[in-house]
Structures are given as structure tokens and as C-alpha cells.
Amino acid sequence: MIAVDHLTKRYGPHPAVDDVSFRCEAGTVTGFLGPNGAGKSTTMRMLCGLTRPTSGTATVAGRPYRELPNPGREVGVLLDASAQHVGRSGRETLFLAARTMGVDADRVPAVLDRVGLNPVAAKRRVGAYSLGMRQRLGLALALLGEPRVLVLDEPANGLDPEGIFWMRGLLRDFADRGGTVLLSSHLLREVEAVADRLVVIGGGRVVAQGGKDELLAGAGTLVRARDPHALRLTLDRAGLDATAGADGGCVVRAEPDAVGQAAADAGLVLTELRPAGGGGLEQLFLTLTAGASTKEAVQ
Numbered sequence: 001m002i003a004v005d006h007l008t009k010r011y012g013p014h015p016a017v018d019d020v021s022f023r024c025e026a027g028t029v030t031g032f033l034g035p036n037g038a039g040k041s042t043t044m045r046m047l048c049g050l051t052r053p054t055s056g057t058a059t060v061a062g063r064p065y066r067e068l069p070n071p072g073r074e075v076g077v078l079l080d081a082s083a084q085h086v087g088r089s090g091r092e093t094l095f096l097a098a099r100t101m102g103v104d105a106d107r108v109p110a111v112l113d114r115v116g117l118n119p120v121a122a123k124r125r126v127g128a129y130s131l132g133m134r135q136r137l138g139l140a141l142a143l144l145g146e147p148r149v150l151v152l153d154e155p156a157n158g159l160d161p162e163g164i165f166w167m168r169g170l171l172r173d174f175a176d177r178g179g180t181v182l183l184s185s186h187l188l189r190e191v192e193a194v195a196d197r198l199v200v201i202g203g204g205r206v207v208a209q210g211g212k213d214e215l216l217a218g219a220g221t222l223v224r225a226r227d228p229h230a231l232r233l234t235l236d237r238a239g240l241d242a243t244a245g246a247d248g249g250c251v252v253r254a255e256p257d258a259v260g261q262a263a264a265d266a267g268l269v270l271t272e273l274r275p276a277g278g279g280g281l282e283q284l285f286l287t288l289t290a291g292a293s294t295k296e297a298v299q
């Protein structure tokens with residue numbers, strides 16, 4: 001289990017992470033989403049003892065990471081796949097990590113196989129690996145100690161579509177066997193496919209969290225009118241809270257019935273009216289993080 005409570009990190013006057021709290025339970029995959037610079041990596045680094053919080057706490061299995069007696073046996077961490085020693089082979093990297101963690105070296109071939117690094121690839125120097133191969137090796141390192149918790153920052157970076165599909169299966173299987181996964185990703189469709197719960201962060205603060213289905217269901221109403229300006233005025237006058245969505249539409253925090261009625265009362269011609277969650281996670285993400293830098297975040 002992961003518990004993050006009122007976690008805050010300031011660099012100078014502005015908080016990179018601002019009073020963030022969430023839980024990740026056993027048996028679930030939690031998708032951690034946010035635009036560039038939202039504070040995802042900083043939160044994960046604090047969770048893994050790499051960055052000291054200004055205030056608040058983060059624990060794995062009930063303890064701060066730095067107090068875990070053998071952290072690799074409790075939590076598998078993949079924060080930066082390019083941080084591996086380039087002069088060693090993948091196999092050597094894993095053998096060394098196994099010795100450090102007190103894991104039986106016999107586990108190494110099985111873990112290599114699990115992440116899809118074949119014996120030829122495993123003997124090559126990491127310096128010659130593609131980013132996708134480094135991600136697989138990073139995942140192998142994370143899984144080596146048979147932890148119950150995985151913390152993965154952008155693990156799909158550099159993976160091809162087949163690799164992304166494979167990783168989705170691996171994470172789902174890990175959670176279905178009772179593991180806990182916290183996963184940050186820019187690939188919203190992948191997160192949508194694998195996550196049970198979502199934590200959405202923007203400008204260092206949690207803007208939404210909860211079950212994926214529940215968040216998608218409560219995403220409000222997407223409405224478009226022939227005259228967008230008149231629509232905004234009408235929604236304002238009706239006291240309906242609206243955010244400009246993608247492509248000139250508005251996402252309104254109200255049921256379609258209330259939005260349609262307000263438009264009809266004002267004699268507006270609507271070209272679209274539907275639950276916003278029908279647009280999936282991408283639409284929800286854009287709505288929740290509107291105003292923050294989302295340009296690079298949606299792929």
C-alpha cells in the first residue's frame with residue numbers, strides 16, 4: 001500500500017508539489033496523470049526517498065522508503081530508465097542488483113524472460129540498448145526483489161505499440177495477484193486501459209482522484225452550439241460552471257438535461273450535447289487540467 005499525506009515540495013517560493021494526498025491500495029493500478037511540470041516526478045521521487053519533502057509524508061507498506069530495511073524487496077522503482085550503468089550488460093546489472101538485495105541469482109534469467117529481454121540482448125552492454133530495452137531492463141530491476149508495490153514513472157516511454165500492450169498485461173497481472181501499482185504516463189489511452197483508479201495533478205495540486213469509471217461518469221456534459229459566444233453567455237446566466245473544452249466545445253459541471261434546458265430557454269441551436277466522460281480519459285484530462293500546459297501531455 002502507498003500512502004501520501006499532505007506532501008509538499010517547494011523550490012524557492014513556488015511549490016512543485018502542493019499538499020498532495022492519495023492512497024494506492026493492494027490489487028489496484030493507479031494512474032498518475034498531469035501535464036508537463038505538474039509535479040508527478042517530484043511526488044514519485046519523494047515517495048522513493050530521493051527528494052526530501054518540505055512537509056508531509058509518503059510511505060510504502062507503512063514506512064517511509066528510507067526506513068525500509070531492504071527497499072527492493074518491498075517496492076520496485078523505475079523512475080529513469082536512462083540512469084543505468086552503460087558499461088555493464090543487462091545480465092550483469094541484474095546479477096549485481098540481486099546480490100545487493102539478497103535475491104537468489106537464479107531468479108535473473110526468469111526476470112529477463114518476463115520482461116522480454118532474450119539471452120543475446122541480455123549479454124549486450126546497456127550503452128547499446130534502445131530506450132525501450134532500457135525500460136524493459138528497468139522493469140526487470142523493479143521486479144527482481146519480488147516486491148508487492150511498483151512505482152513507475154513513464155515506463156512506456158520508448159516502447160513500441162506491441163511493447164506497450166505487453167506492459168499493460170504485465171501490470172494488470174501484477175495487480176490482479178494482489179500487488180499495488182502507481183504508474184505515471186503521458187499515454188492517456190494506455191492509462192485508461194489499465195488503471196482502476198486515477199490521481200490527476202495540475203500545478204502541483206490534486207485536481208481529481210477516484211475510481212476511473214466514477215471519474216469518467218462524473219465528468220459533466222459536453223456541449224457545442226452554432227453560436228459558441230451565445231452559449232457561454234447562456235451558461236453564465238444560468239449559473240452553470242463551464243470550462244472551454246477542445247475544439248470550441250464547453251464542458252459543463254451539470255447533467256445534459258440542465259444544459260439542454262438552459263440552451264432551449266435561450267433559443268440556442270446546439271450541435272452537440274452528451275456526457276463528457278463519453279470522450280474518455282483524454283477529454284476528462286483536458287477538462288480537469290484546462291489552463292495548464294497540456295499540449296505535450298496528450299499523445
Ligand SMILES: Nc1ncnc2c1ncn2[C@@H]1O[C@H](COP(=O)(O)OP(=O)(O)OP(=O)(O)O)[C@@H](O)[C@H]1O
Nearest residue numbers: 011015016017034035036037038039040041042043
Ligand atoms: N530540482 C529542482 N529544482 C527546481 N525546480 C524543480 C526541480 N525539480 C522539479 N522542479 C520543478 O517542479 C515542477 C514539477 O516538476 P516535475 O518534474 O515533478 O513535473 P512532472 O509532472 O513530472 O512533469 P513532466 O511530465 O514534464 O515530467 C516543475 O515546475 C519543475 O520545473
